[in-house]
Amino acid sequence: MAKYSVFIPCTASLAVEVEAESREAAALAALAADFRITVEGDNAFLHEFELHKKIVTGNVFHGVQNEIEVDLIQE
Numbered sequence: 001m002a003k004y005s006v007f008i009p010c011t012a013s014l015a016v017e018v019e020a021e022s023r024e025a026a027a028l029a030a031l032a033a034d035f036r037i038t039v040e041g042d043n044a045f046l047h048e049f050e051l052h053k054k055i056v057t058g059n060v061f062h063g064v065q066n067e068i069e070v071d072l073i074q075e
Contacts, residue, residue, distance in 0.1 A: 007047060007069040011055070027053070 016033045020026035031051050039046045048064045055063050 002072060003074040005071045005073050007065060007071075009063070009065040009067060011063075014051075 014035065014037075016030040016035065018026050018029040018033060020029050031053075037046060037049065050064055052062050055061070
């Protein structure tokens with residue numbers, strides 16, 4: 001049986017509490033905040049992770065991955 005690596009797009013939102021002088025400063029502080037994300041499961045790991053002010057602007061996607069990707073590891 002063949003073995004595959006499957007990259008699955010996902011979305012999430014992260015709530016961060018910060019102190020700041022304005023909404024813009026709060027947004028920038030949250031983007032710079034220290035945090036940890038844990039993925040649990042057999043043979044699963046967080047491949048790429050980025051923070052974004054927006055994921056989509058008009059017809060431009062700023063995310064890490066838009067569709068599922070399947071790579072053959074071993075036949």
